[in-house]
Amino acid sequence: MEHYTMNLTLKVWRQKNKKTAGKLESYKVENISSEMSFLEMFDVLNEQLIIEGKEPIAFDHDCREGICGMCSMYINGQAHGPWQQNTTCQLHMRAFKDGDTIVVEPWRSAAFPVVKDLVVDRSSFDRIIQAGGYISVNTGNAVDANAIPIDKKNADDAFMAAACIGCGACVATCKNGSAMLFVGAKVSQLALLPQGGPERESRVLNMVAQMDVEGFGNCTNTYACEAECPKGISVANIARLNSEYLKAGLSTEEN
Numbered sequence: 001m002e003h004y005t006m007n008l009t010l011k012v013w014r015q016k017n018k019k020t021a022g023k024l025e026s027y028k029v030e031n032i033s034s035e036m037s038f039l040e041m042f043d044v045l046n047e048q049l050i051i052e053g054k055e056p057i058a059f060d061h062d063c064r065e066g067i068c069g070m071c072s073m074y075i076n077g078q079a080h081g082p083w084q085q086n087t088t089c090q091l092h093m094r095a096f097k098d099g100d101t102i103v104v105e106p107w108r109s110a111a112f113p114v115v116k117d118l119v120v121d122r123s124s125f126d127r128i129i130q131a132g133g134y135i136s137v138n139t140g141n142a143v144d145a146n147a148i149p150i151d152k153k154n155a156d157d158a159f160m161a162a163a164c165i166g167c168g169a170c171v172a173t174c175k176n177g178s179a180m181l182f183v184g185a186k187v188s189q190l191a192l193l194p195q196g197g198p199e200r201e202s203r204v205l206n207m208v209a210q211m212d213v214e215g216f217g218n219c220t221n222t223y224a225c226e227a228e229c230p231k232g233i234s235v236a237n238i239a240r241l242n243s244e245y246l247k248a249g250l251s252t253e254e255n
Contacts, residue, residue: 003035006034006096009026011101012027013117015106018121022117029045032044035093037093041093060072068165071167078173079170080167105118107171108177131206154193155193157188160233164233169230172228175220180241185233185237186207188237200244
């Protein structure tokens with residue numbers, strides 16, 4: 001693969017805290033390697049700002065291996081940038097051309113308030129998970145892998161739903177700021193398995209209720225969430241969420 005360098009203009013959202021207004025500020029970065037990751041390019045920019053006596057840009061990052069989902073950036077109008085099923089930390093600068101202008105913003109959602117610059121508070125996701133409660137399983141010695149028979153398709157679908165890393169790209173890219181793909185994935189991974197059965201009804205009711213409390217929007221089936229999800233989580237999980245919620249509601253009324 002050919003290696004080359006480039007000079008870029010970055011327009012980056014700067015915001016001191018959630019109480020102050022933010023704005024885009026322009027920066028020049030030079031001799032950026034095509035094989036750098038997007039976050040490494042930001043490291044170079046921040047080193048440059050520190051040398052100039054300026055405040056570096058705050059952004060989230062942790063594993064830098066496409067696992068944790070912390071590297072949430074809205075790049076040129078796309079969550080995590082132009083590559084499909086890819087996190088920002090795994091986006092390489094060869095996705096851009098010499099002379100490009102790149103606009104970088106934080107996730108845009110009322111439920112994800114800006115903490116500083118590109119960092120947003122995603123604790124609303126944590127509260128939704130907490131609302132789902134626990135699962136009633138024996139936490140003693142591990143049982144044999146085949147002790148609980150599980151249909152192969154259900155096991156595969158549960159595994160795919162569990163791949164959700166909770167980065168929030170689905171919310172950021174949805175015109176309604178909906179968290180239905182995230183909640184659908186988290187409900188599905190347990191609803192499909194027998195271990196999630198005892199709390200199945202209360203889980204979905206409580207998680208959806210908390211989602212509404214947090215101020216997320218409604219799903220209008222634009223499929224933008226699936227298109228921008230770095231793990232390719234299917235909107236089929238939203239359909240399953242709706243089904244689980246309806247059945248739980250009817251069961252509650254009967255009881």
